[in-house]
Amino acid sequence: MRLDPGANEAVDVRAALSRLRRAGGLPVAFGGLLAGAGRYRINELAGTETAVLRGLDIVQGNGLGGKAVALSRPLAVTDYSTSSVISHEYDAAVAAEGLRSVLAVPVIVRRRVRGVLYGALRRPVRLGDRTVSAAMEAARELEQALLLQDEAAQLLSLALPRALHEQGGPPSTAGDPARWEEVREAHGELRGLAQRVGDPLLRQELLAACGRLAAASSRRPGAEGDAPALSPREVDVLTCVASGATNAEVAERLGLRPETVKSYLRSAMRKLGSHTRLQAVIAARRAGALP
Missing domain, CATH: 1.10.10.10 (Winged helix-like DNA-binding domain superfamily/Winged helix DNA-binding domain)
Incomplete structure (x- = not known):
């Protein structure tokens, strides 16, 4: 038997999303890992109503997740589509899923960003410290697993x-x-x-x-x-x-x-x-x- 990194990584990402939803009180969570130079592919979804986010490539610097990756720190917006602090390359996909309040947390292993986790609400609500901390803890556990x-x-x-x-x-x-x-x-x-x-x-x-x-x-x-x-x-x-x-x-x-x-x-x-x-x-x- 040989170690299958892809399959094991998918299991770990799903576990992190489950923890994020449970501890952070967020009904929707999604995320993925590095898929190429400066690209992170969303391949795991939890609590979504459509599959529109699956397979989406997040480019470093673009959108909420891309900015969180570029800065190597968590970021949150109260209303994704109207936020002035992020770029809007992924508005169509976010709107199709009906997401409003969104946070993104980078997954960092040995000082290298390996992925990004998201949590979201379908209404515009400011996400508090407890929710952000829960998301960060889920990311830390994923980092240890990776x-x-x-x-x-x-x-x-x-x-x-x-x-x-x-x-x-x-x-x-x-x-x-x-x-x-x-x-x-x-x-x-x-x-x-x-x-x-x-x-x-x-x-x-x-x-x-x-x-x-x-x-x-x-x-x-x-x-x-x-x-x-x-x-x-x-x-x-x-x-x-x-x-x-x-x-x-x-x-x-x-x-x-x-x-x-x-x-x-x-x-x-x-x-x-x-x-x-x-x-x-x-x-x-x-x-x-x-x-």
Whole structure:
């Protein structure tokens, strides 16, 4: 299974729009992400009565959203069609949907505007601080989700090709300790990211990628046996232990109590037939539970 950025991004945008409507008290919300140089495509709608806004390309600087993108800050107008502070390239689409009071919030990841979210009313009402704050919070959550996806995609692009190459590479490179250490680090980071991801489908994709890394390890020369039936949390604990973390550090990383970490570790050691933490990590690697 491979990470599908487009599909996951759409899920995250929809979640942000749902939060914006719920927390901001706005019946209509729409938005989209970067579609090209200086262009942002509206591809997600919530609470609209028509599809006229879908597929609309917002150019940086144009209209309310384009101006919010250019300034990298939220903007709101009480009556879109008569506002004197924005340009009016998109008046026809806004009027066709019957929108009057509109706000726009840029979505910024690593100092780069990646998208724009809108919330709207069908009557001319000044939007208060509570509504604007709710929209900003929805944008911040979307920013965090996109950042996690970026980090996951980067790790996968580095780790998976290397792991798959190493497992079938010539004797001079297969099992290269330095390269496999990079794969192991990526595996640990991916499992950590999976715990922070809210989208269950994306979490499943990340864990599936972790499984591919571990499977690649089990097919290296010298690897042996099948993976024992370790639980996901037992694998999480062993992954942290393999990085040199103490039980207290493992507990902090995974959001568990130290006693719970000890319980998972004892269970994993029993399943692996190991008597020490190091033996458990080695056995898990040999069995393909860890890369």
